[in-house]
Amino acid sequence: MQKHPLHILFGLIIIFSSSVAVSKAELPASTKVDKGEVEILCRSLEAEWRKAQTIEGVKIQESLRCDPDNPAQIAAEVKGTNNISMETLMNTFFAADAIIKKDDRDGDGDPDLIIIKLEVTELNGHSPDFDGLVPTFDIAPAIQPGLWVFAPKTRGMATNSFVGNDANPLLRAPSPSIRVEQGDTVWLHLENSHYFPHTIHLHGVDHPFVDNSGEGNDGVPQSSDKFVLPGQSKTYEIRPRVPGTFVYHCHVQTHVHVAMGLIGMLIVEENRPNNWVQTFNVGGGQVRHPSKAILEKYDSEYDLHYHAMDKELHSIIQNYNDPRLIAKKMNREYDNTDATDDYHTLNGRSFPYTLRESIIVAEPDKDIKIRMFNSSSEMMAIHTHGHKAVITHYDGIEHNPRSQIMRDVYDIAPAQRNDMKINTVDDGLHSYGEGIWIFHDHMEKGITNDGMNPGGNVSALVYKKYLNEVGMPKAIGEKIDPLFTKAFHDRKVPVWQDVEGWNYGEIDATDYKAPPPAAQVAVETGPKPLAVLEKEALQNSSGNSAFSNFIIGLILGILAYILFLNREKIMAMISQMKGEEKNV
Numbered sequence: 341m342q343k344h345p346l347h348i349l350f351g352l353i354i355i356f357s358s359s360v361a362v363s364k365a366e367l368p369a370s371t372k373v374d375k376g377e378v379e380i381l382c383r384s385l386e387a388e389w390r391k392a393q394t395i396e397g398v399k400i401q402e403s404l405r406c407d408p409d410n411p412a413q414i415a416a417e418v419k420g421t422n423n424i425s426m427e428t429l430m431n432t433f434f435a436a437d438a439i440i441k442k443d444d445r446d447g448d449g450d451p452d453l454i455i456i457k458l459e460v461t462e463l464n465g466h467s468p469d470f471d472g473l474v475p476t477f478d479i480a481p482a483i484q485p486g487l488w489v490f491a492p493k494t495r496g497m498a499t500n501s502f503v504g505n506d507a508n509p510l511l512r513a514p515s516p517s518i519r520v521e522q523g524d525t526v527w528l529h530l531e532n533s534h535y536f537p538h539t540i541h542l543h544g545v546d547h548p549f550v551d552n553s554g555e556g557n558d559g560v561p562q563s564s565d566k567f568v569l570p571g572q573s574k575t576y577e578i579r580p581r582v583p584g585t586f587v588y589h590c591h592v593q594t595h596v597h598v599a600m601g602l603i604g605m606l607i608v609e610e611n612r613p614n615n616w617v618q619t620f621n622v623g624g625g626q627v628r629h630p631s632k633a634i635l636e637k638y639d640s641e642y643d644l645h646y647h648a649m650d651k652e653l654h655s656i657i658q659n660y661n662d663p664r665l666i667a668k669k670m671n672r673e674y675d676n677t678d679a680t681d682d683y684h685t686l687n688g689r690s691f692p693y694t695l696r697e698s699i700i701v702a703e704p705d706k707d708i709k710i711r712m713f714n715s716s717s718e719m720m721a722i723h724t725h726g727h728k729a730v731i732t733h734y735d736g737i738e739h740n741p742r743s744q745i746m747r748d749v750y751d752i753a754p755a756q757r758n759d760m761k762i763n764t765v766d767d768g769l770h771s772y773g774e775g776i777w778i779f780h781d782h783m784e785k786g787i788t789n790d791g792m793n794p795g796g797n798v799s800a801l802v803y804k805k806y807l808n809e810v811g812m813p814k815a816i817g818e819k820i821d822p823l824f825t826k827a828f829h830d831r832k833v834p835v836w837q838d839v840e841g842w843n844y845g846e847i848d849a850t851d852y853k854a855p856p857p858a859a860q861v862a863v864e865t866g867p868k869p870l871a872v873l874e875k876e877a878l879q880n881s882s883g884n885s886a887f888s889n890f891i892i893g894l895i896l897g898i899l900a901y902i903l904f905l906n907r908e909k910i911m912a913m914i915s916q917m918k919g920e921e922k923n924v
């Protein structure tokens with residue numbers, strides 16, 4: 341039989357009419373959550389600091405990010421605190437003996453004896469004097485995990501000023517990148533300004549097991565060294581013969597001291613004449629005075645130090661103030677085999693703060709050197725949008741150029757280093773052209789702050805023409821303002837509340853109690869007492885649910901459609917039956 345299109349339409353209307361009936365619902369109104377004060381995205385106080393300049397004879401590259409490194413500090417890091425004017429020194433927080441550079445032993449125009457002084461600093465720790473943390477270091481809006489870091493020896497107060505308790509700019513996470521030159525004699529002097537024993541282990545850096553005086557030099561209390569006790573000092577002596585990207589870290593209670601932040605990059609630069617290297621890169625990111633060897637091959641250089649934190653561990657120093665209690669809580673009660681990393685940082689900060697100081701600024705047709713380091717305890721898989729980088733070195737050792745590989749995801753195990761080259765030629769392979777190209781961990785928890793997305797170690801490679809006058813990306817997507825609030829990171833703001841033209845908020849959950857599973861929550865106009873909901877659920881369970889309505893409607897519809905298609909046969913049967921009745 342030929343089916344008329346009207347027959348099919350009629351059948352479909354009957355089949356779906358019942359399901360349409362149950363989808364008619366009255367939703368409760370959306371409410372809007374007050375997200376409180378939105379921080380200024382970039383305070384833009386340091387416009388002069390962004391410019392390329394020369395201080396104390398030190399050439400300092402332009403740094404277009406929102407929060408550039410202080411040029412006076414760069415000059416001190418390159419020349420040493422002993423070779424600069426008092427005025428320049430006073431424009432930094434360095435102690436006068438923080439970096440001593442002297443003795444051009446090979447006569448090649450740069451110093452060969454480098455004395456670096458490190459202290460151990462607690463950030464966001466318990467204060468004995470008031471109800472708050474001190475000194476504070478926010479990894480994202482109002483997120484303040486307790487941290488320990490190696491820090492350059494500082495002068496004066498631990499705080500930035502008298503009016504706040506935020507840490508001075510030298511006291512921050514991560515522990516600073518340290519740069520020395522191949523063949524230098526380096527005395528790494530640890531002044532233990534902390535309440536626990538620590539050491540320094542030089543991971544991957546060429547160093548003798550014992551120093552000239554016969555003392556242990558490997559930083560491992562169980563095999564070579566004594567602890568450096570609170571108030572004591574120790575000098576680690578190295579004369580690195582091999583260049584590369586290496587690591588230094590504490591080797592006392594390593595399973596927690598490294599996680600607390602006592603780990604940083606130690607970079608040995610290739611030997612060149614007149615090669616004054618930037619001894620510290622505080623806070624990582626752009627190296628504003630790259631070494632001679634780097635400038636032979638690259639236009640700019642960035643240190644990317646990734647870390648992750650379990651808030652259970654990092655809150656111990658905020659909840660307890662007695663070192664004996666902290667030792668008990670941290671070394672015996674805390675179990676890192678049960679740990680979950682809650683915070684994921686790049687150069688000590690999480691998104692959105694990474695946008696202020698850990699962006700990579702690009703221009704077309706340039707070569708960018710990246711030193712990537714993972715100091716978390718899990719694998720990472722960093723992905724660059726819009727670019728494929730060539731991994732030139734693993735753990736500081738250069739690959740044969742023929743076997744160097746190009747990728748767009750860079751796996752990096754704990755403690756590993758990838759040296760990478762990003763070439764910004766727009767050829768569809770190295771780069772897809774200018775833009776704001778984010779880069780982030782593809783282990784997805786890495787892009788959250790305690791499970792709130794976006795957050796974590798996300799940052800961006802931003803082409804100059806996409807940067808605004810204060811060094812923030814000129815994003816053309818969604819507004820990022822809500823991410824600069826405490827409320828967002830406290831999990832209080834609905835994630836799509838501020839989407840223009842949609843305004844998807846949240847239902848008023850005051851006094852709201854979850855109904856039993858069978859109840860029709862979607863059609864309620866307001867919260868009802870649990871007893872009423874339960875009664876309704878009982879009635880619904882007798883076959884009045886949306887699903888059962890649909891099934892019944894479907895069966896009835898099919899039956900009606902079959903009857904409709906066979907209506908002529910049925911009519912004939914009925915006529916036949918009537919005829920038979922008459923004949924009786």
Ligand SMILES: [Cu+2]
Nearest residue numbers: 538590592597
């Ligand atoms: Cu330690």
